[in-house]
Amino acid sequence: MVYLVVDEHGNPTHVRVVRDIGMGLGQKAVEAVRQYKFKPALENGKPVPVEMTVEVNFQIF
DSSP states (O other): OEEEEEOTTSOEEEEEESSOOSTTHHHHHHHHHTTOOOOOEEETTEEEOEEEEEOOOOOOO
8 A cells, every 4th residue: 555645747656564464565656646647626716736655466477
């Protein structure tokens, strides 16, 4: 689980791990989420920052 704030431009900021499963995957999740692009949240028609958590799933082959 990764916490972040999506800014007015849809960019993730303040990204940090909330629940780490170890093996360096927490840092990999942060790196992945920092590359995401979101649609900004709107309040009264204007873009606003919003806090959220994202679950990042890994598949190990």
